[in-house]
Amino acid sequence: xxxxxxxxxxxxxxxxxxxxxxxxxxxxxxxxxxxxxxxxxxxxxxxxxxxxxxxxxxxxxxxxxxxxxxxxxxxxxxxxxxxxxxxxxxxxxxxxxxxxxxxxxxxxxxxxxxxxxxxxxxxxxxxxxxxxxxxxxxxxxxxxxxxxxxxxxxxxxxxxxxxxxxxxxxxxxxxxxxxxxxxxxxxxxxxxxxxxxxxxxxxxxxxxxxxxxxxxxxxxxxxxxxxxxxxxxxxxxxxxxxxxxxxxxxxxxxxxxxxxxxxxxxxxxxxxxxxxxxxxxxxxxxxxxxxxxxxxxxxxxxxxxxxxxxxxxxxxxxxxxxxxxxxxxxxxxxxxxxxxxxxxxxxxxxxxxxxxxxxxxxxxxxxxxxx
Numbered sequence: 330x331x332x333x334x335x336x337x338x339x340x341x342x343x344x345x346x347x348x349x350x351x352x353x354x355x356x357x358x359x360x361x362x363x364x365x366x367x368x369x370x371x372x373x374x375x376x377x378x379x380x381x382x383x384x385x386x387x388x389x390x391x392x393x394x395x396x397x398x399x400x401x402x403x404x405x406x407x408x409x410x411x412x413x414x415x416x417x418x419x420x421x422x423x424x425x426x427x428x429x430x431x432x433x434x435x436x437x438x439x440x441x442x443x444x445x446x447x448x449x450x451x452x453x454x455x456x457x458x459x460x461x462x463x464x465x466x467x468x469x470x471x472x473x474x475x476x477x478x479x480x481x482x483x484x485x486x487x488x489x490x491x492x493x494x495x496x497x498x499x500x501x502x503x504x505x506x507x508x509x510x511x512x513x514x515x516x517x518x519x520x521x522x523x524x525x526x527x528x529x530x531x532x533x534x535x536x537x538x539x540x541x542x543x544x545x546x547x548x549x550x551x552x553x554x555x556x557x558x559x560x561x562x563x564x565x566x567x568x569x570x571x572x573x574x575x576x577x578x579x580x581x582x583x584x585x586x587x588x589x590x591x592x593x594x595x596x597x598x599x600x601x602x603x604x605x606x607x608x609x610x611x612x613x614x615x616x617x618x619x620x621x622x623x624x625x626x627x628x629x630x631x632x633x634x635x636x637x638x639x640x641x642x643x644x645x646x647x648x649x650x651x652x653x654x655x656x657x658x659x660x661x662x663x664x665x666x667x668x669x670x671x672x673x674x675x676x677x678x679x680x681x682x683x684x685x686x687x688x689x690x691x692x693x694x695x696x697x698x699x700x
Contacts (some may be wrong), residue, residue, distance in 0.1 A: 330358035330691060331423070334451075335416045335430045335437050337406060338365040338390045340538040341605035342431055345453045345491045347375045348514045349429065352683040353690075358426075363412075363419050365389070380419055385412030390538040393568065399541075400625070404467060407433050408476035413440020420446050427690055432459055432488070435471055435481035442484045447695035450488040454604035455634075456508055457498035458627040467625055483507075487693050489686045492604065493677070496634040509689055512682035513608045517589035519678040521671070522596070522613040529596035529661050530560045532588065532610075536601045537566035540622035543601075544569050546646040550599050550620070551580055553653035559661070562591050597660050599653075602628030602643075607635060614674025616666045617641035618656050620648065639669030 332353050334346045343364075350360035354376075361378040362368070367389050372379045388406045406412075413436050420428050420441070430437050432452040441448045452459060462468060463478035471478045482488075486507050494500060494510045524530055533550050535543050547569060554561045555577030563582045565571055571582040588609055592598075598610040602619040604627060610617050618641055619632035632643035642656050660666050 330356070330687075331426045332358060332360045332690070333416065333420050333423075333425050333428045334360060334362045334364075335412065335428060335434060335441070336362060336364040336368060337412075337431050337433050338367045338388050339431070339433055340390050340536055341603045342433065342453045343368060343371060344516055344605055345514050346429065346431070346451055347372070347377070348516065348683045349451070349489075349686055349690075350377055351375070352687045356687065356691075361419075361423075363416055380415075382412055382415050384414045385409050393539050395541060400467065400470060404470040405474050407478075408436045408471045408474035409434075410436040410440050410475065413437035416441050417444045417446065420444075427695070429489075429690075430485070432482065435463075435476040435478045438481040438484055439476065448485045448487075449690060449693070450482070450485040452488050452490040452492070452508075454627045455492055455497055455630055456488070456490045456504060456510075457502065458630050461498070462625070462627075465625075486695065487689065489689060491682050491686070495638075496631070498630050498634075511685040511689065512680060513612060513677045514682040514686070515612060515678075516605070516609050517592060517612065519612055519681070520593055521674060521678075522593050522615050524594050524596040525560075526596075528558060528560055530562060530591065530594055531597045531599065531657065531661075532591055532595050533561065533563040533599045534566075534588065534601075534606055535599075535620065536603055536606075536622055537568070539568035540601075542646050543622055544573065546620050546622070546648075548574055549648060549650050550653055551575065551577055551582075553650035553657060554580065557654070557657070559596075559657075562586070562595075564588070597657065599657070601646075602631040602635075604631055607631050608677070611635075611640060611670055611673045612677045614671040616660050616670040618653070618660055619643045620646045620653075622646055638673055639665055640673050641666055641670065 362372045363380045468478040490510045561580035599618045600606045601622040621628035635641040
């Protein structure tokens with residue numbers, strides 16, 4: 330199988346694409362990526378060929394923006410048909426059996442399917458969220474930019490949703506036959522966390538993308554953990570300079586750190602509700618305290634699903650240190666959320682979603698022939 334991945338600098342959306350590409354190449358296929366210049370290093374570090382957009386507009390998710398300007402710029406990239414034209418040209422330059430398009434790229438989905446390419450949509454978080462999102466304010470702004478988000482989402486004949494169905498907003502809803510939930514993709518070796526019970530480790534990570542109020546939420550989290558008998562590991566990503574934070578004596582702050590290095594010995598994750606970060610913690614059976622960073626993204630819905638499964642709690646990103654500290658102490662105790670996270674972890678570790686996803690790509694009857 331020869332696959333072309335069409336992606337976007339959106340933070341946690343890239344790892345699922347890389348994991349699918351890795352499984353394709355493990356089976357003897359090839360994978361190459363078309364994306365934003367800011368993604369080059371991560372894609373090439375993973376061992377894949379990178380192609381930059383030439384017609385599509387540039388975008389850097391770590392650049393600071395207000396809520397309004399962020400929505401406008403972000404949806405402009407989502408709707409960008411130049412990205413789609415780049416994808417069509419790239420698919421026709423080399424043998425391509427499937428074009429895997431990020432579900433955020435409405436313009437690219439419309440352009441590639443209109444060109445008759447075999448297109449699979451990669452949905453890296455809740456399908457229900459995206460359906461509601463395209464019908465709400467984000468979708469309305471997308472239409473102003475010239476896309477038709479609801480139609481774009483339903484155009485591909487195969488949509489791979491890297492989510493457990495029971496994490497969906499409406500778990501029992503009837504969805505199109507083209508929508509296939511493949512489950513969680515393992516970013517790390519699927520092992521149960523074995524933390525140090527004498528000095529628990531708390532991992533704090535509030536997204537690699539930039540959101541209003543993110544630095545304040547990170548500082549409040551660090552203040553809440555100061556003085557507790559815990560080891561704190563925090564990551565800021567490119568949008569926050571660690572030098573701008575007050576770091577307590579029991580904490581170490583990294584700009585970049587692979588969470589896979591610390592999760593097997595971690596007791597609790599404080600995160601923003603991104604699907605990737607949340608599922609990475611739960612794969613290890615680690616409970617999560619969710620502080621959603623943006624009300625229009627999937628983060629609040631992910632937080633509600635975590636609570637529904639009894640695997641963690643949710644607080645506002647404006648929460649002060651005292652309620653964060655209280656939630657941390659409760660989640661570190663040997664209570665129901667620890668048991669809920671451990672149960673979810675055991676279920677997630679039974680099957681890697683990448684295997685099922687590539688099986689579906691290989692067996693799908695595409696409506697058009699190989700390019």
